[in-house]
Amino acid sequence: MDTVVSAAKLNSNEIFDLMKQFITEVIGEEFVEEMDITLESSFTKDLEMDSIEIVSFSEKIKIHFGEKIDFTGWLSGMDIDQLISLNLGMIVNFIEECQ
Amino acid sequence: MSKFLFVVPPFFGHISPTLSIGASLISRGHEVKWLGVTPLAAHHIPPGGEFIYPEEDLVEHQEELQRILKRQDDGPACSGPEVMKLALEETYVPIARIMMEGLGKFVDYWKPDVIVNDCISFAGALCAHIKGIPCVTTTPVPPDVMGDTANSAPKIFEWQEKLIKGLQQEFGVYTDDIVIHSHQLNLVFTSQEFAGIKAPLPHMKFVGPVKGRPNQAAFDWERLERSEFPKVFVSLGTLLVDIRAAFFQKLVEAFANAPLTIIAATSPDIFEQWPDNFIVSSFVPQAELMPKMDVVICHGGFNTVNDTFINGLPMLITPIAYDHFHTAKLIEDAGCGIKIRYKRLRIEDLKKAVFELLENPSYRSAALRIKETFIHAGGNEKAVQLLEEFIAMESIPTDF
Numbered sequence: 001m002d003t004v005v006s007a008a009k010l011n012s013n014e015i016f017d018l019m020k021q022f023i024t025e026v027i028g029e030e031f032v033e034e035m036d037i038t039l040e041s042s043f044t045k046d047l048e049m050d051s052i053e054i055v056s057f058s059e060k061i062k063i064h065f066g067e068k069i070d071f072t073g074w075l076s077g078m079d080i081d082q083l084i085s086l087n088l089g090m091i092v093n094f095i096e097e098c099q
Numbered sequence: 100m101s102k103f104l105f106v107v108p109p110f111f112g113h114i115s116p117t118l119s120i121g122a123s124l125i126s127r128g129h130e131v132k133w134l135g136v137t138p139l140a141a142h143h144i145p146p147g148g149e150f151i152y153p154e155e156d157l158v159e160h161q162e163e164l165q166r167i168l169k170r171q172d173d174g175p176a177c178s179g180p181e182v183m184k185l186a187l188e189e190t191y192v193p194i195a196r197i198m199m200e201g202l203g204k205f206v207d208y209w210k211p212d213v214i215v216n217d218c219i220s221f222a223g224a225l226c227a228h229i230k231g232i233p234c235v236t237t238t239p240v241p242p243d244v245m246g247d248t249a250n251s252a253p254k255i256f257e258w259q260e261k262l263i264k265g266l267q268q269e270f271g272v273y274t275d276d277i278v279i280h281s282h283q284l285n286l287v288f289t290s291q292e293f294a295g296i297k298a299p300l301p302h303m304k305f306v307g308p309v310k311g312r313p314n315q316a317a318f319d320w321e322r323l324e325r326s327e328f329p330k331v332f333v334s335l336g337t338l339l340v341d342i343r344a345a346f347f348q349k350l351v352e353a354f355a356n357a358p359l360t361i362i363a364a365t366s367p368d369i370f371e372q373w374p375d376n377f378i379v380s381s382f383v384p385q386a387e388l389m390p391k392m393d394v395v396i397c398h399g400g401f402n403t404v405n406d407t408f409i410n411g412l413p414m415l416i417t418p419i420a421y422d423h424f425h426t427a428k429l430i431e432d433a434g435c436g437i438k439i440r441y442k443r444l445r446i447e448d449l450k451k452a453v454f455e456l457l458e459n460p461s462y463r464s465a466a467l468r469i470k471e472t473f474i475h476a477g478g479n480e481k482a483v484q485l486l487e488e489f490i491a492m493e494s495i496p497t498d499f
Binding site: 027028030031042043044045048049050051052076077078079080082083084 | 177178179180181183184251252253254255257258418424428440442443445
């Protein structure tokens with residue numbers, strides 16, 4: 001369950017796996033199967049997440065990591081080109097640094 | 100009687116409601132013209148009206164204009180922020196720039212009493228501001244599509260302001276105000292309830308759907324009457340040419356020979372053969388057809404959304420890009436339909452959703468509630484009344 005707030009710090013590989021799990025939960029396994037999710041996968045373009053899916057993805061991060069990681073706040077500070085180029089690697093780095 | 104100039108973008112969904120209002124204004128004795136950067140076929144123009152296409156002033160912009168129009172095909176493949184950029188930076192602002200010269204010349208020549216600019220045709224309000232002509236804006240989609248960016252995404256807000264102020268300054272307008280929309284009167288073609296806006300600014304007037312634009316499309320009514328099955332209307336609007344075949348392929352897979360009659364508004368040429376229970380036609384008299392339908396499937400083009408709920412029908416909305424997601428959310432909030440995102444559309448879910456909409460009466464009753472709010476909003480009559488009151492107010496001399 002993703003309601004457990006884990007105390008141990010995760011390394012970047014673990015964060016990446018966790019993000020993949022969240023993405024799968026949000027967009028559905030059969031759509032993920034057709035994708036090759038890597039650190040370079042852009043969030044909106046390659047993963048084709050719409051705003052509602054991004055909101056539920058953000059929720060999962062919040063539930064898992066608690067208040068110490070303000071993912072939504074981080075996103076809302078981005079400009080349009082940063083949002084377009086946002087990829088999974090950037091998210092993994094952000095979470096790793098915030099932990 | 101007054102002279103109204105509608106300034107419209109090269110997108111039929113935005114032009115359509117202005118044709119309906121224009122027809123009502125003409126019947127009240129007003130003079131009405133439209134101006135746009137692509138020609139509009141004569142059969143769309145209400146009798147007595149005229150469409151101005153300033154061809155000569157567009158010659159030097161033709162290449163850019165064609166590139167902008169072609170670029171719209173990329174919309175469905177774009178992500179949310181990319182669409183925002185495509186729309187504002189690559190479409191609305193450059194089209195406004197392209198339009199200004201021809202528009203300015205025509206306004207000087209015809210001297211309209213009011214300029215009515217569509218919400219994405221910035222040149223209309225900008226030109227009105229520069230020339231001191233009263234201006235009204237028309238908004239065919241639920242407002243608030245981009246959300247409250249000033250608070251939720253300050254850098255996006257900053258980017259929007261910079262683009263718009265940059266455009267204004269190019270034409271010598273150095274105010275800190277945004278003048279690409281009317282601040283006096285904005286006619287919104289939905290209901291406040293459906294748009295989910297609690298406290299709109301006082302100049303935002305929700306008049307609901309409008310009707311009455313000329314539409315002489317022929318239709319095989321006899322074939323429709325012969326069908327004993329529930330009728331499902333499917334439309335993808337006028338844009339989105341590239342994904343048309345893929346979209347209708349899914350429908351064929353889901354509903355070929357199902358106990359339904361599918362009325363598909365698309366060119367029949369996309370497939371060599373259609374199943375027997377599909378009635379396919381490029382142009383349909385949508386307003387007359389809709390009351391005979393049981394369910395509507397569409398991507399969320401706003402005129403089809405309006406035609407659907409003014410008839411109290413439930414909808415399966417398959418949002419693709421642009422404002423479709425916002426509209427889909429409004430439909431889910433109202434309970435009058437089901438949303439399946441186009442990119443996550445599975446044949447099984449498509450079938451399930453359509454039969455759920457047919458069999459579960461809750462969607463239909465929610466759709467009927469939206470219908471009530473649409474009718475209550477007042478439609479053409481209310482829009483014309485607001486426009487006439489606006490002109491009367493504006494023409495009171497202020498220097499006596």
